[in-house]
Amino acid sequence: MAAPGRRCPGCGSAELLEDALYAQQQLVCAACGCVLAEGLLTTTYSEEEHRREVAYSQSTGQKEQLSRCLQRGIRRVQDLCKVLQLPTVFEETAVSYFQRAMQHPAFHLVSLEKKELLGGCCVFVTCRQHNWPLTMGTICSLLYAKQELFAGVFLSLQKELGLSVPALSLADLVKTHLNSFRLFQHSADIPAPFVEDKEKMVARTLQIVELAGETWLVTGRHPIPIVTAAAFLAWQSLQPGTRLACPLARFCRVAGVDLPPPAHLRLKELLEILLRMASQLAWLRVFKLDKKTVVKHIGDLLQHRIFLLKNAFCVEEEEEQHAVALGEGSPGSPRAVAQEKGCPVGIKHRQEGGTRPLLPPCLIQPRKRLRMAAPSAVDSAVSGDEPISDSEIEQYLRGPEEIRAFSKAKAW
């Protein structure tokens, strides 16, 4: 706490509180809210115990084994944990990682900016080890850090300290991310038909995310856009009548959540998967479903998803022959279009355009031209010790007039 006798300059009250706002210490008056000081305060020995800075004339040298930089860093880690409302055991673990990292020779001479990020990385690693769903985006925004810099520090921390960081649990991430959606309570700026029950939405979003995981939409991709797209589909499908007309951008605005740019693509991919599954459901075949109307039937599709996935997507090897035949038959037409236009034929035999192998989207639509194996005949002829002709080297040298012209132009 602040030194006794300090009063708020605004209202004169003696009730001063330490508060950690955005992981920075602030001394705030409890009565009027006036901020007395930011950052560390220099006070007496009792403060020194709690790792705050102390004026030299009053310092007792008790905590001299900790350098100022380390003290500051530890304080920052503790404040981060308080802001994120993490349990105390996380704080201790994060501080111990931070101390270990700062003593490691690899991080001694790292810039102060990176040392700050190091504190954030330690908190992040601790959360991941305890399966607390925290994304890098959250930590970066708390630290005002660039994600590339954070990524570099995180990877080197993981390597130098040999920490094992388990994978982010998608189910926990869904629950935490949905907590930040403001659709679960009635409020003035949310239209009544948009409000949704949290339990139902979480359950359905989890199912859609699981479906995405099974159909290769999650591997290698950033998790948050997938969760956003899944939440949108879940929300729409719970009351399709009123919500079908609402686009993704508006949904995110109403929910008070950022719309990550890849979410549109994820939504498209999810809808394509759902359409394929719908083509296998007997009572849906009569409807000519498109991307809008399939949303109404998401409940049914999710209920039978295991069966539908097995039927809608065939095993790879057989599909290759189909692909060859299809490729010759209709060059250039994407399979999704064929699927939506064509009526599904019998139940037993698979239509050529109806099924495709269950592969990640990068394999279904390769954007790069697949390069053939480089011709090695030319390469193998090189021995490395061949004679080098003078003419070949001369071509790389400038003639005298050229040099004159160049030096005149560049004024070297």
Added chain:
Amino acid sequence: MDGASPLERYLERCGGQFKDDLSTSLQLFTPMSPYDLDLPIQATEDVVFSSQFNQPKELPTDFSSVDLSFLPDIAQDNKEQNLSKDGNETQKELDGSIPRNEDSSGIMDESSLSYPDATRPSPEASGMCPLTPMTPMTPATSASESSGIVPQLQNIVSTVNLACKLDLKNIALHARNAEYNPKRFAAVIMRIREPRTTALIFSSGKMVCTGAKSEEQSRLAARKYARVVQKLGFPAKFLDFKIQNMVGSCDVRFPIWLEGLVLTHQQFSSYEPELFPGLIYRMVKPRIVLLIFVSGKVVLTGAKERSEIYEAFENIYPILKGFKKAS
């Protein structure tokens, strides 16, 4: 234990052919080498990985060459007296080594439970072989056929010492294929067309040559750069040519379930989809870094020799096949 515990049933199936060799038993409990087992167990590692995600597979019943001597009790009664003493000793070893060895905790728990009652180990309900822990320390080389895929070399980085001080401004003025921007980088960037490479030439006389597709091409290119510098009037030599890094890539032609790979090979893998779509696998032997992508493309880097790339790929291919996740 009372009744037939799963442990007993398993050993009954195996027929109780245990060697009585205590010296090898201690090997099993050293934390860093849980793999000093005979080949049959090692070969089943791959089986174990794929079986984790499918139904529990039938365990091979022929364990005649397997060393199960860490278990103190066997079918015959006459050996029990001999082993009871040894059993106590090894039990102490076991208890001591349990906290050290979290990776093979599966084995340890089973064995420690069985000791007081002199029962035998058995596979757990999940079908995982108790003798093969879940997380390997080194990737197991498959005794089966090779993959048939050869990684293509994409880039070779080499260095050479020209052993003379160079005037970079002079070089940039007299050479057509050179660029020099001292404010941006303190070296001349020179390029030649055949072999298509780039070189960084420093004023100390050291040179880095990148972009070649084979070791011989890299050497030829470096010699050409040295000749250019020679023709510009500097007494350039060609000392200490060394290949520093080789990068190769290939395609296994099936999608890979990266989440599963990072679960089982946690010590070697780093998979952060928020940062990078691929999984970074740091192989210990040979010391190669592999970037594994969901599409099945693999990039191998960090090699000093071509054989290291091939060996690394042969090591990773059976592991990747285990994560093929055919649907």
